[in-house]
Amino acid sequence: MKVRVPVIVKDPEVSRYKGVHPTETVEIDTEERYLDGPISPRVAVLDFDPKSGGLEPGVRFVPPAKPDAAGSYEVPDPVGRGGGEVSREAGAVSLFGTIHKSIKLFEEEDALGRRITWGFDSPQLLAVPRAGELPNAFYERASQSIQFFSFEGGGKRVYTGHSQDIVAHETAHAILDGVAPDLYDALTPQSLAIHESVADLTAVLCAMRSEELVREVLDNRETIGDSNVFSGIAEEFAGALNERRDYLRNLNNKKSLSPKAPSEHRVDRTDPHSLSEVLSGALYRVLIDIFEELRGEYHQSDKASEEVVEEEEASFSVEQARQYAPQKTSGTGAAVKALYVAGQRFKRTLYRGLDYLPPGDVTFADLGRTILAADQASHPDSSRQRDRLGDEFVKRGIVSSLTDLAVQTNFSHPSITGLDLEDLLHSDYVAYQLVNANRRLFNIPDEVTFEVRPRLDVTRLYWHREGKRMVREILLKVGWTETESGNVTGLPRKRRITRGTTLAIEVPASGSSSTPMIRTVVTTGQSAAARRDRTAFLDRLVDTGTLRLGDEALGPTGQILRGAVRGDVRNGTLKVVGTNRFLHVTGEPRP
Amino acid sequence: MSDKLKVRIYNVRFGDAVLVTVPDRTAAGNPITRRILIDVGNAPLVASKVGGDDAVFRPVIEDILNQLGGRQLDLYVLSHEHLDHAQGLLHADRKLFPSGEFAKRFRVRHVWLTASAHPDYYESHDKAKKQRDLAMAEYKAIKSYLSAIAVESLPAFQSLLANNNPQSTKACVEYIRGLNPKRTHYIHRGVKLTGKHGFNDAKFSIWAPEEDTSDYYGRFQPLGLLESAPRGAPATEVPAPPAGVDLGAFLNLVESRTSGIADNLLTIDAAANNTSIVFLLEWRGWKLLFAGDAEIRSWKTMQREGVLSPVHFLKVSHHGSHNGTPDGDLFEAVLPTVPSDNRKRRAAISTWRDTYNGIPHTPTDDRIKTRAELTSTLDDEQALFYELEFEA
Numbered sequence: 010m011k012v013r014v015p016v017i018v019k020d021p022e023v024s025r026y027k028g029v030h031p032t033e034t035v036e037i038d039t040e041e042r043y044l045d046g047p048i049s050p051r052v053a054v055l056d057f058d059p060k061s062g063g064l065e066p067g068v069r070f071v072p073p074a075k076p077d078a079a080g081s082y083e084v085p086d087p088v089g090r091g092g093g094e095v096s097r098e099a100g101a102v103s104l105f106g107t108i109h110k111s112i113k114l115f116e117e118e119d120a121l122g123r124r125i126t127w128g129f130d131s132p133q134l135l136a137v138p139r140a141g142e143l144p145n146a147f148y149e150r151a152s153q154s155i156q157f158f159s160f161e162g163g164g165k166r167v168y169t170g171h172s173q174d175i176v177a178h179e180t181a182h183a184i185l186d187g188v189a190p191d192l193y194d195a196l197t198p199q200s201l202a203i204h205e206s207v208a209d210l211t212a213v214l215c216a217m218r219s220e221e222l223v224r225e226v227l228d229n230r231e232t233i234g235d236s237n238v239f240s241g242i243a244e245e246f247a248g249a250l251n252e253r254r255d256y257l258r259n260l261n262n263k264k265s266l267s268p269k270a271p272s273e274h275r276v277d278r279t280d281p282h283s284l285s286e287v288l289s290g291a292l293y294r295v296l297i298d299i300f301e302e303l304r305g306e307y308h309q310s311d312k313a314s315e316e317v318v319e320e321e322e323a324s325f326s327v328e329q330a331r332q333y334a335p336q337k338t339s340g341t342g343a344a345v346k347a348l349y350v351a352g353q354r355f356k357r358t359l360y361r362g363l364d365y366l367p368p369g370d371v372t373f374a375d376l377g378r379t380i381l382a383a384d385q386a387s388h389p390d391s392s393r394q395r396d397r398l399g400d401e402f403v404k405r406g407i408v409s410s411l412t413d414l415a416v417q418t419n420f421s422h423p424s425i426t427g428l429d430l431e432d433l434l435h436s437d438y439v440a441y442q443l444v445n446a447n448r449r450l451f452n453i454p455d456e457v458t459f460e461v462r463p464r465l466d467v468t469r470l471y472w473h474r475e476g477k478r479m480v481r482e483i484l485l486k487v488g489w490t491e492t493e494s495g496n497v498t499g500l501p502r503k504r505r506i507t508r509g510t511t512l513a514i515e516v517p518a519s520g521s522s523s524t525p526m527i528r529t530v531v532t533t534g535q536s537a538a539a540r541r542d543r544t545a546f547l548d549r550l551v552d553t554g555t556l557r558l559g560d561e562a563l564g565p566t567g568q569i570l571r572g573a574v575r576g577d578v579r580n581g582t583l584k585v586v587g588t589n590r591f592l593h594v595t596g597e598p599r600p
Numbered sequence: 601m602s603d604k605l606k607v608r609i610y611n612v613r614f615g616d617a618v619l620v621t622v623p624d625r626t627a628a629g630n631p632i633t634r635r636i637l638i639d640v641g642n643a644p645l646v647a648s649k650v651g652g653d654d655a656v657f658r659p660v661i662e663d664i665l666n667q668l669g670g671r672q673l674d675l676y677v678l679s680h681e682h683l684d685h686a687q688g689l690l691h692a693d694r695k696l697f698p699s700g701e702f703a704k705r706f707r708v709r710h711v712w713l714t715a716s717a718h719p720d721y722y723e724s725h726d727k728a729k730k731q732r733d734l735a736m737a738e739y740k741a742i743k744s745y746l747s748a749i750a751v752e753s754l755p756a757f758q759s760l761l762a763n764n765n766p767q768s769t770k771a772c773v774e775y776i777r778g779l780n781p782k783r784t785h786y787i788h789r790g791v792k793l794t795g796k797h798g799f800n801d802a803k804f805s806i807w808a809p810e811e812d813t814s815d816y817y818g819r820f821q822p823l824g825l826l827e828s829a830p831r832g833a834p835a836t837e838v839p840a841p842p843a844g845v846d847l848g849a850f851l852n853l854v855e856s857r858t859s860g861i862a863d864n865l866l867t868i869d870a871a872a873n874n875t876s877i878v879f880l881l882e883w884r885g886w887k888l889l890f891a892g893d894a895e896i897r898s899w900k901t902m903q904r905e906g907v908l909s910p911v912h913f914l915k916v917s918h919h920g921s922h923n924g925t926p927d928g929d930l931f932e933a934v935l936p937t938v939p940s941d942n943r944k945r946r947a948a949i950s951t952w953r954d955t956y957n958g959i960p961h962t963p964t965d966d967r968i969k970t971r972a973e974l975t976s977t978l979d980d981e982q983a984l985f986y987e988l989e990f991e992a
Binding site: 042045046050055063067137141497554572 | 860928
């Protein structure tokens with residue numbers, strides 16, 4: 010069933026001063042049914058009255074007149090041009106639409122190519138548009154929810170749930186928790202920063218799907234490099250917190266891990282939000298570069314060179330691209346096409362890279378390797394994005410050289426030749442036997458016990474010189490724990506961290522005589538810098554009183570404290586879980 | 601006169617009352633016995649009839665008065681402004697003796713209060729005031745919320761609510777200040793102690809708190825209460841889930857919206873604990889550390905300021921919680937694996953069961969036992985006190 014809902018473009022403040030229409034319509038066609046709320050099988054908006062705590066009646070669903078038409082929600086006071094108050098009904102419907110828009114980005118066949126599952130044991134994400142008084146918003150696994158608070162700032166009440174950036178950001182946290190659940194318990198600050206970075210980049214991709222914003226950018230300039238419409242995150246929110254602040258974060262940045270970087274570009278390595286700006290900045294730079302290169306080429310011809318994109322990836326003409334938003338966009342067809350193609354390519358390799366992430370504590374370099382592996386698998390013949398990404402990672406001090414990003418892709422291996430892949434998919438025993446017999450392939454240390462995770466069965470759209478085709482892959486993930494040392498005040502010196510390996514196997518097409526290939530095998534890296542970062546991060550958790558050991562993580566009622574990161578000490582070794590109990594849009598919960 | 605320093609730890613159930621008897625000398629060099637009383641209090645009765653049984657105060661107070669033998673107490677130290685450390689003397693004055701009699705018998709030469717207990721403290725410390733105001737607003741909102749609902753878990757919060765009740769604590773602190781207003785001193789690390797006690801042989805070093813207490817506050821968790829005044833008044837009935845939403849998930853969400861209450865009460869509690877006066881008493885080679893209820897933020901600050909050093913006696917902080925005696929290098933600094941000399945090392949806990957979650961904490965007890973002989977009020981629950989002696 011389909012439903013069409015109005016969603017707020019960017020946020021009410023940006024649409025007002027940019028002069029764009031404050032809402033645009035999003036069509037949701039992935040759900041079986043829709044109910045008052047809005048509610049779908051996978052998302053429920055629950056609007057609690059901030060005055061009484063009672064639950065407001067859901068916004069009424071209007072079913073479609075014909076079976077193949079789209080339904081709608083009854084919003085008595087739609088948000089009009091020029092802004093004004095956003096009614097609670099308009100806010101709830103916009104929230105619902107933006108969440109589904111974000112989900113769709115991940116699920117498209119050229120991205121994950123599968124329906125996402127949440128990081129909690131339930132099919133439905135609960136969304137609370139008016140959760141209380143706080144300049145923040147968060148995803149919380151324990152309550153299976155994303156919660157949006159409001160606060161007084163800049164002379165008005167600012168609702169975080171009215172910001173498309175913030176909603177997309179929190180939805181991405183919820184989705185990523187299902188894709189890479191180990192990040193929730195990670196001790197490595199870069200693991201947590203990956204969560205923040207992916208959340209911010211999802212907000213960017215959501216904004217790039219807005220015709221209003223595309224028009225705003227491409228009408229006024231041909232480039233995205235000198236516009237902050239896409240890269241500036243949560244503008245209204247940031248301005249209300251501090252009038253001298255333009256954005257919560259700007260992804261168009263030069264943030265760096267290099268100790269040689271100018272001080273204004275350095276970040277706090279123990280603060281996931283600050284740290285995330287390095288990764289987001291690097292990836293966003295790659296997006297800009299690919300866009301710029303494509304735009305230049307499309308000015309000359311309908312076809313870009315094969316080093317940049319596969320031909321089939323952009324198999325529509327520049328003139329067709331101008332039809333992308335014919336009445337609205339006066340920008341050139343070359344720029345419109347470049348933005349679309351670059352955005353799609355960027356999205357699919359980022360999200361597929363996430364799917365390839367090995368279990369455990371991962372770093373930016375690990376994600377870099379999985380993105381490169383995903384890009385290599387999806388687009389074997391066009392390497393420009395991979396080259397750019399490698400250069401950017403080196404430039405920003407994420408890795409010291411390109412060899413740190415080396416990853417093996419597309420090779421055969423005797424361990425899977427002749428293996429019944431259906432058995433591998435469904436039998437834990439077969440999976441265990443495969444891993445145990447091939448510890449070296451999986452980089453599992455001797456004498457270490459490991460855990461085989463449920464296999465993922467995905468079918469995705471790939472591009473090769475011969476054209477595009479659907480490819481089926483089985484993702485096999487294995488995790489294990491290792492002990493390391495680090496001196497943190499008040500804690501034992503030894504601690505356990507999780508490492509792991511992902512093995513991606515391409516399943517030969519039905520009826521094909523070819524043997525299965527290993528798409529890639531990626532293991533979490535080990536570095537002294539990451540270990541030092543973990544020590545510093547633990548120190549920060551202790552310092553803020555967030556880390557609580559054993560029963561001290563329990564409140565007076567015996568339930569685990571809501572904000573506690575729990576540590577358990579066994580045989581003198583510390584194990585920490587729940588470092589991501591909250592995934593906030595900002596690390597500053599109170600001004 | 602005995603030539604032993606004695607530390608008498610009274611069994612006040614969940615609270616502290618410690619009398620230290622110190623052989624000392626007068627200015628002229630003559631032997632004299634001086635006494636320090638550190639805290640008298642236990643958990644609020646309203647919160648815990650188990651740990652907060654006020655009946656225990658009568659024999660404790662009578663023993664203290666007997667020990668004083670009609671002489672003035674040389675120094676009273678209120679470690680911090682929590683009822684389980686502060687309410688005993690006011691209780692004695694109002695409930696145990698005819699009007700005015702306790703004040704006549706219990707006279708004090710010097711009173712030490714933590715720096716932030718000064719009546720004008722928050723007027724001169726803006727940063728700490730902001731934190732304190734935020735904490736008090738949170739306290740009021742939570743109290744208002746909890747009083748508006750009837751939930752099974754309510755009794756579990758009463759200990760924290762009552763112990764941190766600013767009104768109750770204020771009355772106790774004012775009473776203690778009134779014991780000798782002219783010689784009530786506000787103590788923090790770095791304060792000059794000249795004229796603030798009368799000891800000659802015994803030396804004091806103040807390890808904590810810092811004068812600026814703003815760093816002792818942690819973060820508060822978001823609560824789904826109200827967005828405008830009066831914050832806290834919630835719906836008293838749990839709403840039903842709409843069609844299409846799983847009942848269990850919905851109720852879980854509703855509960856989670858206020859589940860940060862415990863976190864926030866503990867944050868308020870820890871902030872006050874961290875203002876504890878932590879002092880080292882050095883006497884004829886012995887080093888005795890009295891740590892109040894200092895938690896990890898305070899210990900980390902002490903370490904950063906370089907004041908931590910090995911001791912022979914540790915009055916274990918915060919009734920034996922893990923946060924009161926952090927592990928690792930902090931623990932090593934105070935009770936190192938290899939002792940700094942041949943003197944026996946001892947530690948003492950004043951605690952009670954079933955009053956606060958996670959206290960006492962067996963792993964912490966076990967850890968302390970690896971470094972020192974540990975004694976606890978739970979070793980003999982019927983005993984009025986236990987006493988440790990330190991020979992000259």
